[in-house]
Amino acid sequence: MSYQVLYRTYRPSKFSEVVGQEYIIKILKNAIKSNKIAHAYLFAGPRGTGKTTIAKLFAKAINCDDFKEEACEKCNNCLALKENNHPDIIELDAASNNGVDNIREIVEQVNYAPILGKYKVYIIDEAHMLSDSAFNALLKTLEEPPKHVIFILATTDPEKIIPTVQSRCQRFNFSKINKYHMKKKMIEILKNEGLEYDEEAIEEVAVMAEGGMRDALSILEQMLSYNEKGVYKEDVLKVFGLSSIDEKIKILKEIHQGNIAQAINHLRDIYQNGGDLKHLTIDLLEVIKEALIFSDDGQEKLLNKLSSIQAQELLNIANIKQLLNDIDCLKDVLVNSRFNQNFLSYLELAFIKMANQTEIKQEKEIKTTQKETVKQTSTIKEKAEEIKKEVxxxxxxxxxxxxxxxxxxxxxxxxxxxxxxxxxxxxxxxxxxxxxxxxxxxxxxxxxxxxxxxxxxxxxxxxxxxxxxxxxxxxxxxxxxxxxxxxxxxxxxxxxxxxxxxxxxxxxEKKASSPVVEKPEIKKEMTNEEKLKELFGDSLKVE
Ligand SMILES: [Zn+2]
Incomplete structure (x- = not known):
């Protein structure tokens, strides 16, 4: 079997099959049962969290002739939907049809009664992509919608939807699907397909999917086209160029022990081998976070990724202030590269900043007085405050x-x-x-x-x-x-x-004037030998 279709095969056809969003489903079901259906809904939330899926299930449910907890699957409406052929349920992808003309077409049709079902349902996907004039055209209909019409706007970016439209919709905020539920669903699917898996591989996939079920399944598909027997951790690491925990600790060691060139080479290797740098950054943050948690209570039970030995290893090479600084630097990378561009560059800069913090710290430590030692025992919270003040x-x-x-x-x-x-x-x-x-x-x-x-x-x-x-x-x-x-x-x-x-x-103040700007010496071009020396120190010298 080809695994290009996992997502479509396992797309829920019933409310009970949907992963997560239990409260939203409950409210929607109650609305149908008590016949209190709104005319416009706004489904907002991250990608792959079930907005379109639930919109379709809701459209099916309100048109079903015999809805109980689920649609009956037998009436004409349910059958038409099964064939993807229901004349009253209209999907529009605003990403490709964002103009005012597309909306005018809809607006002109809304006054006609539904053909087969009770309601005409317009599902507008990626609704934030509609142009302002398209929204305005829609607005008039939303103000006085015919009784038989329901709009469902789905969007990953609700703030881009004009407030006058937002205020006419009943809004549901879809949350990221939690890791536990995603893992459970993935395992269920793999078992159903008679495939093998190991738990750690599933954990990695869940982390990569970042709360999106669709992403999780498409990663599974990718893994199965790599190895049709099943999903194994080794394969996941290889295919996505992920590194093991030990490798991540090694990178942090290199940074904090002054081997910045080595750390950057290490990073470039990962990148050149197709590694996912965003994933690496998130993992580094996780690893550091766990070390900080461990530093606070010294208990292994709160650790997910690290063993207590690994956590201690990290705490031996960097103090709490440095680790907090690492977190700031790495978080900046995620903020700055949110469009997934320039990741390597930003991450390299972050490494340099993390290493420089180490140097400053070392200089300070040379001048350490006893006071500093007393300070070492202060809590993480106090340290964070201290850093904030400095900044x-x-x-x-x-x-x-x-x-x-x-x-x-x-x-x-x-x-x-x-x-x-x-x-x-x-x-x-x-x-x-x-x-x-x-x-x-x-x-x-x-x-x-x-x-x-x-x-x-x-x-x-x-x-x-x-x-x-x-x-x-x-x-x-x-x-x-x-x-x-x-x-x-x-x-x-x-x-x-x-x-x-x-x-x-x-x-x-009349006396004020611009300061003298200090400029660095102009660097001359480095010879190849000098470049090598900068990268590897004196270790390459042949005597
Ligand atoms: Zn039905």
Missing amino acids: VQEVKEDLDYIASLLLSAKKSEKEHDAIIYNRLELYKNEVDKRKLYELLIDTELFASNKDAIVVLADKAQANIINSKDVKDELYDFLIKEFSINKIIYALDKNKRKEVIEIYHKLAN
Whole structure:
């Protein structure tokens, strides 16, 4: 049998077969039984959580001639639906039919009575993709719908649906399906197909699917086309380029023991072998989280992925503050690469930041006083507070600095520097310089003076650009590619107003002036030997 069809074969044909969303189903059933059916529903929630499936089951149930807890499967309505041939149940995929014309067509038809059933049901999938004019065309019908018409809007992005439409719908929030239920369903299907599996493999698949049943089944299909006997952990790791727990601990060790080049090589290997970096990032976060939990109570029973030995191993190489910093860095990767682009680049930057935190910590530890030792015993919560304070302080100083740069900003300088953005696309496909494209592409030129350029960016992105290594790298890039001898400073978009306020204050104090911008030495091209040395240290030297 071909496994391309697992999802379709096991698509629920009854409410009782749906995984998760029990409350929604209960409310919908009660509405049918008590004959209190709304005219418009909004099904909102992540992909693969059953929105369309439940919409179809609901459409079937309200048209069934003999609905009890489930549709009867025998009446004309049920039979027509089974053949996918019910004239009154109309599905529209807004992703491909998002125009006002498609909606007008629907609106014109709503006044005709249903042909076979009691209700005409319009299921609009990916409803957030409808254009504004399409929504407005729909709105009039939603305001005064004919009695026999029901709309079900399904969407992964409810905030994009205009409020006037939202307010006319009864809304249901679909939640991600929990791992336990997903695993149970997968095992049920595999058993039914007479296939083998091991629990750990199913666990990995459930993690990868992130609460979406459809994704889980399509991963299973992929695994079965790789090995038709069943689903095994080894195969899952291989096919998805996932790494074992030990390998993840090894990467964290490399980062925290100063072998950053090794860690990055390790990462690139995983990437080149087709590894899923998002999954790796989530796993690293899980591993660190478990080590932190273990540090707090020292009990193995709260650990899912790590053994107590592995948790202790991690705590030996990094302290709690470092691990909390790791979490911040890795979380930024997930935020920044939400469109699944530039993952490698962001993850490499995160590794560098994680390693730098280690260095700072080590320097501090050299100067350690007894006070520090007392501090070590403070709780994780206190540490987190401490870090938060430091971060707040840092940002505040930056804002003052950036505001003072604005004092000498000039329009002519900004116009000149716009060349960087005009040419940025050219670097998109250059292996060496792609990273610089990635760093700046989502930023916006804000102001320039003769020594500095201020760009606007998301908070996480601004932090990356402002880290010393990246800043130096960008400086190098500007000089070599554009002959622009300036430092780039990134400003968190949300702090723009604040900075302008500080700027006005400074401008009123007449003595204030822009600071002298310190620039790094210009790096000369490295020879191959130097590159090797940077990557591998002196260990390659032949004596
Ligand atoms: Zn029926």
